[in-house]
Amino acid sequence: MDTDSIPEEEKRRVKLIVVLLVGPPGSGKSTFCNHVMRASSRPWVRICQDTINNGKLGTRAQCLKNAARALKDEKSVFIDRCNLDRDQRAEFVKLAVSGIDVHAVVLDLPAQVCISRSVKRTAHEGNLQGGKAAAVINQMLQKKELPKLSEGLARITFCQNNSDVQDAICAYSALGPTETLPGGYFGQKSPDAKTQLGILKFLKKLDGPAYPRPDLCCPEGSLSNHITQEMQTRPEGVGHASLLSGTHLDLKDRKHLAAESVGAAVALNSIGDCAAFDNAPTLAFPSISTADFQFDLEKASEIIVETVLEYANKLRNFRLVLVDLTHKSKILSLVKAKAAQKNINSNKFFTFVGDITRLFSEGGLHCNVIANAANWRLKPGGGGVNEAIFTAAGPMLEAATKEQAKSLTPGRALVVPLPSTSPLFSREGVTHVIHVLGPNMNGQRPNCLNNNYDEGCKVLKEAYSSLFEGFLSIIFRTELMSAQRNGKKLRTDQPELQGHNDKFQENGLSSDQKTKGAIIYEAEKNQKCKGYSKYKVGLVDADSQGGKEHQDLECDGGAAKGWDIWAQSLYHIAMHPERHENDVLESFCDVAVVINDLYPKAKRHVLVLARMEGLDHLADVHQEHLQLLKIIHETGIRWAENFLQDDASLIFRLGYHSAPSMRQLHLHVISQDFDSVHLKHKKHWNSFNTAFFRDSADVIEEVSRNGKATLRDDESLLSAELRCHRCRSAHPNMPCLKLHIRKCQAPFPPPLLQNDRLVQAPTKASANP
DNA sequence: GTTCTAGAAC
DNA sequence: GTTCTAGAAC
Numbered sequence: 021m022d023t024d025s026i027p028e029e030e031k032r033r034v035k036l037i038v039v040l041l042v043g044p045p046g047s048g049k050s051t052f053c054n055h056v057m058r059a060s061s062r063p064w065v066r067i068c069q070d071t072i073n074n075g076k077l078g079t080r081a082q083c084l085k086n087a088a089r090a091l092k093d094e095k096s097v098f099i100d101r102c103n104l105d106r107d108q109r110a111e112f113v114k115l116a117v118s119g120i121d122v123h124a125v126v127l128d129l130p131a132q133v134c135i136s137r138s139v140k141r142t143a144h145e146g147n148l149q150g151g152k153a154a155a156v157i158n159q160m161l162q163k164k165e166l167p168k169l170s171e172g173l174a175r176i177t178f179c180q181n182n183s184d185v186q187d188a189i190c191a192y193s194a195l196g197p198t199e200t201l202p203g204g205y206f207g208q209k210s211p212d213a214k215t216q217l218g219i220l221k222f223l224k225k226l227d228g229p230a231y232p233r234p235d236l237c238c239p240e241g242s243l244s245n246h247i248t249q250e251m252q253t254r255p256e257g258v259g260h261a262s263l264l265s266g267t268h269l270d271l272k273d274r275k276h277l278a279a280e281s282v283g284a285a286v287a288l289n290s291i292g293d294c295a296a297f298d299n300a301p302t303l304a305f306p307s308i309s310t311a312d313f314q315f316d317l318e319k320a321s322e323i324i325v326e327t328v329l330e331y332a333n334k335l336r337n338f339r340l341v342l343v344d345l346t347h348k349s350k351i352l353s354l355v356k357a358k359a360a361q362k363n364i365n366s367n368k369f370f371t372f373v374g375d376i377t378r379l380f381s382e383g384g385l386h387c388n389v390i391a392n393a394a395n396w397r398l399k400p401g402g403g404g405v406n407e408a409i410f411t412a413a414g415p416m417l418e419a420a421t422k423e424q425a426k427s428l429t430p431g432r433a434l435v436v437p438l439p440s441t442s443p444l445f446s447r448e449g450v451t452h453v454i455h456v457l458g459p460n461m462n463g464q465r466p467n468c469l470n471n472n473y474d475e476g477c478k479v480l481k482e483a484y485s486s487l488f489e490g491f492l493s494i495i496f497r498t499e500l501m502s503a504q505r506n507g508k509k510l511r512t513d514q515p516e517l518q519g520h521n522d523k524f525q526e527n528g529l530s531s532d533q534k535t536k537g538a539i540i541y542e543a544e545k546n547q548k549c550k551g552y553s554k555y556k557v558g559l560v561d562a563d564s565q566g567g568k569e570h571q572d573l574e575c576d577g578g579a580a581k582g583w584d585i586w587a588q589s590l591y592h593i594a595m596h597p598e599r600h601e602n603d604v605l606e607s608f609c610d611v612a613v614v615i616n617d618l619y620p621k622a623k624r625h626v627l628v629l630a631r632m633e634g635l636d637h638l639a640d641v642h643q644e645h646l647q648l649l650k651i652i653h654e655t656g657i658r659w660a661e662n663f664l665q666d667d668a669s670l671i672f673r674l675g676y677h678s679a680p681s682m683r684q685l686h687l688h689v690i691s692q693d694f695d696s697v698h699l700k701h702k703k704h705w706n707s708f709n710t711a712f713f714r715d716s717a718d719v720i721e722e723v724s725r726n727g728k729a730t731l732r733d734d735e736s737l738l739s740a741e742l743r744c745h746r747c748r749s750a751h752p753n754m755p756c757l758k759l760h761i762r763k764c765q766a767p768f769p770p771p772l773l774q775n776d777r778l779v780q781a782p783t784k785a786s787a788n789p
Numbered sequence: 790g791t792t793c794t795a796g797a798a799c
Numbered sequence: 800g801t802t803c804t805a806g807a808a809c
Contacts, residue, residue, distance in 0.1 A: 586790065586809055619790070681790045698791090702803080739804095753802060
C-alpha cells in the first residue's frame with residue numbers, strides 16, 4: 021500500500037515496526053519477508069545486507085542507513101541479515117524511538133534444515149551455497165545468542181518449525197498500518213539456549229513471561245516425575261505456570277497462578293505436539309453463573325465439560341482455558357476431574373488459576389479472547405469478573421459494547437472487538453471480549469429461575485455453546501481478513517455473499533478494531549446438531565433450525581469411517597501437512613492446504629484441502645463451515661490467478677465433486693484445457709463437466725442460503741454421453757473427445773460465464789462476457 | 790483415486 | 800486392432 025493513500029489523520033497514527041530476522045542462512049529469512057510483504061497492507065522495506073550494495077554484499081552501516089531512511093518514509097522495515105548475536109543486533113535495536121517498535125523473529129529451525137536448504141541453493145543472494153554452506157552455518161550457530169527483551173526489543177517470536185513460521189507470517193501479514201503486535205515473548209524458547217535444549221531445561225530457564233506449558237504431560241517418565249516432585253514441594257497455590265516462568269521472576273510479587281492439566285491421563289504424542297498449540301488462538305473464560313448467580317457447581321461442571329468436548333475437535337488448533345481466581349476453586353477441581361475422565365485433549369482445554377484480566381502479564385498465558393460473565397444490561401460494575409474486565413479494559417470496552425447491543429438475554433454471547441487503545445489489548449494481547457449471560461438461580465438478581473434446573477441447564481449449555489461459537493467465528497473471521505488482506509476480494513457479486521463480506525470487514529480485526537454490526541451468538545438448540553458457528557446479525561430471537569438432518573460431526577480421530585485406506589491420503593496430508601512437505605504447495609493459516617493433484621486432469625490442477633476434522637466431503641458441509649468455504653475459495657482463486665500470471669491463456673474452474681473418491685473436503689482448481697495424459701475415462705470427464713461438479717461459488721451461495729450444498733451424485737451423470745464443455749457437441753469416446761477439445765475454441769455455455777464460475781485473465785474475461 | 794485384466798463392442 | 804466397461808486389488 022502506498023502511504024499516500026492513507027488519510028492524514030490515520031497517517032499520524034501509523035505504527036512503525038522494525039523486525040530483525042534472526043537465523044542462519046537457509047533459515048528462511050528472505051522467504052519470511054517476501055511472504056509478509058506480498059500479503060501485508062502495511063508498507064514494508066526489506067533490507068538485505070547480502071544485496072544492499074547494488075546487488076552485492078554490503079555493510080551493517082549501510083543497512084542502518086537504509087533502515088533509518090525507510091522509517092523516515094513511514095515504512096516498516098525487515099532487517100534481513102543473520103543478527104545471530106547481541107552485538108549484531110544492538111545498533112538496530114537503537115532504531116526504537118517513540119512510535120517505533122523493534123521486534124525480533126527468531127527462525128530457530130534445526131541446523132540440518134538450514135544446511136540442507138543452503139546446500140541446495142543455486143541462486144542465493146549472498147552466494148552462500150553448495151558444500152561450504154554447512155561449515156559456515158555450523159560455525160555461525162556456535163556463536164548464536166538468542167535475543168532477549170532486555171536488549172530493548174519490544175517483542176520476540178520464536179519459530180521452531182514451519183508451522184510456527186507460518187503463524188508468524190500470518191501475524192505480521194495481518195497487521196494494518198496503525199496496528200502493532202503485543203509485546204513480550206511469543207513461542208517458547210529459552211533465550212539462554214545455544215542449541216535446542218531438553219524441554220525441562222528450557223521450561224526452567226525462561227527469563228520473562230512466555231507461554232507456560234500448563235498442559236505438559238511428557239511421554240517420558242523422567243520429566244513428568246520431575247515436575248510432580250517439584251509440585252509437591254512448592255508453596256500451595258503456585259502451579260506449573262510459576263514453575264515454568266522460572267527463577268528470574270520474583271514469585272512474591274506475583275499472584276498465585278496455577279495452570280493445571282485437566283486431561284492428565286492423556287499423554288502427548290510428542291513434544292512437538294505441545295509446541296503446535298503455543299501460538300494457537302486461545303479463549304480464557306470464567307465459570308458462568310456459578311458465582312453470583314448461584315448455579316449448582318456439580319451441574320455446571322458437567323455442562324462445561326460436555327460442551328468443551330463437543331467443540332474440542334471442531335478445529336485443530338485452538339485452546340480453551342477455564343480461569344478462576346483461586347486455587348481452591350471447587351468448580352476448577354470438578355471440571356478437572358470430569359475432563360480427565362473424558363480424556364479431553366489437554367492441549368486444547370485446561371484450567372488456569374489467575375486474574376482473567378492479567379493472564380499474560382502475570383501468568384505468561386497469552387489469550388487473545390477472554391469471556392466476561394456479563395450482566396443483562398452489559399454494564400460495568402457489580403463485582404466479580406464483570407467489574408474486573410470492564411475496569412481493566414477501560415471505558416472503551418463499555419463504548420464498544422454499547423455500539424453493538426444494549427442488553428443480553430440468558431444463554432447468549434456477544435462478541436466485542438476490543439479497541440487497540442484498551443490496556444487489555446496492549447498489555448495482555450486480548451483482541452476480543454465475549455460477553456456471556458448465563459442462567460440465574462439467585463433470587464436477589466433479575467430473571468431468577470427459582471431452581472428450575474431443567475431450564476437452567478438448557479440455558480447454561482446454550483451460553484457455553486454460544487461462547488465457543490463466537491470464539492471460533494473470531495478465528496475464522498481473522499483468517500478470512502488475512503485472506504482479504506492478500507489483496508484479493510471474494511469473487512462473487514451475489515448480494516448475499518457481499519453482505520457476509522461486509523460483516524467480516526466490520527467484525528474482523530480491522531485496523532481500529534471498530535465494529536458496526538452486532539453479532540449475537542446463540543447455541544444451536546437442536547441437540548442433534550453439533551454445528552458451532554451459527555451466527556446472526558443483530559438481536560435475534562432464538563429459533564431452532566429444527567428438523568434439519570445434520571450429521572454428527574464428531575471427530576473420529578482419523579478412523580476410516582468407511583473410507584478405504586487408499587482414499588485417505590488427502591486426509592492425512594490435511595491433518596499433518598508438516599509430514600508431507602514435498603507435497604504441500606501452501607499451508608494457509610492452518611485452515612487450508614494446497615497440493616498438486618497427483619493425477620492432474622489438465623495443465624494446471626491443484627487441490628485446496630480443508631484442514632478440519634469431520635469434513636470428509638461436501639455432504640458434511642453446513643452453515644457453520646461458510647467461512648471455511650470462503651477461505652478455501654479465496655485460496656483457490658489466488659492459485660488460479662498465480663497460474664494466470666504464468667499463462668494468461670488458461671481458464672480455471674473451481675469446484676467440488678458431489679461424491680468424491682477421496683476423503684477430506686477438497687476444492688478442485690482446474691484449468692479448462694483438460695490437456696492431460698491422466699484424463700482417460702468417461703468418468704474422469706464427466707466428474708468435471710456435468711452437474712456432478714459443483715462450482716465453489718454456487719456451493720457457497722447454497723450453504724449461505726440453505727445451510728447445505730446441493731449434491732448431484734447420481735451415477736448416471738458419470739456415465740452420461742461425452743459432450744464438449746464449450747460447444748456441447750457429443751463424441752463417441754474419449755480419444756475423439758480429447759481430439760476435439762484440443763481445438764475447440766467455442767465460447768463457454770452461458771451458465772459457466774455467470775456467477776464467477778470461470779476464473780480467467782482480465783482481458784479474456786472482458787472479451788468473453 | 791489408479792492399475793490391471795478380461796471380455797464385449799466396434 | 801482399438802476402445803469401452805466392469806470388477807478386483809491396492
